[in-house]
Amino acid sequence: MQWLKMKLRFINLILLLISSACGQLGGDPNGYLTYCPCMGRFGNQADHFLGSLAFAKALNRTLILPPWVEYRRGELRSRQVPFNTYFEVEPLKEYHRVITMADFMWHLADDLWPESERVSFCYKERYSLQQEKNDPEKPNCHAKDGNPFGPFWDTFHIDFVRSEFYAPLHFDVHHSNEAAKWQAKYPAESWPVLAFTGAPASFPVQLENCKLQRYMQWSQRYRDASKEFIRENLPRGAFVGIHLRNGIDWVRACEHVKDSQHLFASPQCLGYKNERGALYPELCMPSKEAIIRQLKRTIKNVRQTQPDNEIKSVFVASDSNHMIGELSTALSRMGISVHKLPEDDPYLDLAILGQSNHFIGNCISSYSAFVKRERDSHGFPSYFWGFPKEKDRKHSNVHEEL
Numbered sequence: 001m002q003w004l005k006m007k008l009r010f011i012n013l014i015l016l017l018i019s020s021a022c023g024q025l026g027g028d029p030n031g032y033l034t035y036c037p038c039m040g041r042f043g044n045q046a047d048h049f050l051g052s053l054a055f056a057k058a059l060n061r062t063l064i065l066p067p068w069v070e071y072r073r074g075e076l077r078s079r080q081v082p083f084n085t086y087f088e089v090e091p092l093k094e095y096h097r098v099i100t101m102a103d104f105m106w107h108l109a110d111d112l113w114p115e116s117e118r119v120s121f122c123y124k125e126r127y128s129l130q131q132e133k134n135d136p137e138k139p140n141c142h143a144k145d146g147n148p149f150g151p152f153w154d155t156f157h158i159d160f161v162r163s164e165f166y167a168p169l170h171f172d173v174h175h176s177n178e179a180a181k182w183q184a185k186y187p188a189e190s191w192p193v194l195a196f197t198g199a200p201a202s203f204p205v206q207l208e209n210c211k212l213q214r215y216m217q218w219s220q221r222y223r224d225a226s227k228e229f230i231r232e233n234l235p236r237g238a239f240v241g242i243h244l245r246n247g248i249d250w251v252r253a254c255e256h257v258k259d260s261q262h263l264f265a266s267p268q269c270l271g272y273k274n275e276r277g278a279l280y281p282e283l284c285m286p287s288k289e290a291i292i293r294q295l296k297r298t299i300k301n302v303r304q305t306q307p308d309n310e311i312k313s314v315f316v317a318s319d320s321n322h323m324i325g326e327l328s329t330a331l332s333r334m335g336i337s338v339h340k341l342p343e344d345d346p347y348l349d350l351a352i353l354g355q356s357n358h359f360i361g362n363c364i365s366s367y368s369a370f371v372k373r374e375r376d377s378h379g380f381p382s383y384f385w386g387f388p389k390e391k392d393r394k395h396s397n398v399h400e401e402l
């Protein structure tokens with residue numbers, strides 16, 4: 001009898017293990033959503049990620065976490081870096097169901113998304129750069145045409161057998177009953193996976209989705225590396241993190257300021273409807289003098305308002321010119337040292353900026369916007385270069401902190 005009881009317990013245990021393993025990687029009957037983060041570099045992809053996460057939740061489909069798409073100088077094909085190299089997967093699950101693309105492809109795709117059923121979604125026909133591929137009889141998304149489109153799906157050996165044009169549906173699930181329309185047109189039973197040629201989200205990120213940033217938490221590796229850099233390289237005490245976006249691509253991008261209402265992430269300071277003003281060039285490319293002036297003013301402000309937590313150093317993140325010499329000279333009389341990473345690392349720069357006591361970023365840059373959102377989620381203060389406008393600042397009592 002005792003022997004039989006033990007045997008039954010053992011069988012129960014096995015059944016429990018099997019069912020929990022299936023539960024973890026079992027198929028989601030509500031379906032999945034996958035997309036290529038095919039537009040822009042990290043800041044753009046992060047904006048798109050938040051929108052895609054909100055979209056997947058509204059459609060009640062599991063979001064397949066795409067790898068980050070990176071471009072290295074001199075390489076013709078993008079590199080795909082697993083999502084969880086930079087960010088934890090678990091905290092995202094507090095908001096909605098997610099699975100890494102590797103887990104989905106290696107464990108579930110054979111059953112749920114067989115090769116013969118892989119359909120790519122785009123709004124309407126996308127033309128191929130190779131003219132011979134464009135057949136008027138057979139419109140196509142050409143989802144793998146060009147870089148990073150091809151390399152992205154190739155990472156998981158994905159080919160598409162067909163295209164689906166979803167116009168006039170769109171992704172704004174906050175201001176209409178769009179989610180219900182998607183569900184009605186593409187039910188999970190017949191469409192287990194919706195695979196989008198580009199992110200099902202807008203750029204810049206919709207206001208309603210900014211708060212989802214709190215679910216994006218740095219991986220242990222980046223948490224440790226940023227803490228270690230701060231501990232080993234910065235003097236004890238508070239520090240200001242600054243983002244200087246000044247490479248040649250940025251100089252060119254800033255030329256569009258004069259004929260735009262908005263540029264890239266500018267709604268983060270000007271408001272989505274320009275409630276806080278129109279675009280002006282200093283917001284995009286502040287002069288060296290203006291940067292030094294604003295930095296000194298910020299440091300003095302903190303000295304007056306928070307005498308117990310004086311600023312002792314500045315950490316500079318930049319895609320090009322860190323201005324270490326100029327800033328060190330300008331701040332030496334205030335006893336402030338100026339620092340940067342020994343080697344270029346856009347992700348470590350971001351993680352450190354997120355932890356600074358004060359942050360001054362570039363309002364137009366989506367790279368700065370990532371930092372601003374992360375800091376907002378922790379209640380840390382952020383400011384922008386040239387904002388508010390110098391002459392407005394003199395004539396109003398607008399507080400610089402946003």
Ligand code: GFB
Nearest residue numbers: 040041042043044249253317318319345346349365366367
């Ligand atoms: O992230 P991102 O879309 O931001 O692209 P913007 C800028 C890229 O430049 C980052 C590098 O992903 C980094 O690779 N970068 C920028 C930096 N700032 C830093 C920094 O402080 N440190 C390091 N290490 N790297 C816009 C795009 O970039 O630029 C537009 O949104 C367009 O699509 C335009 O390409 C020219 O929003 O700043």
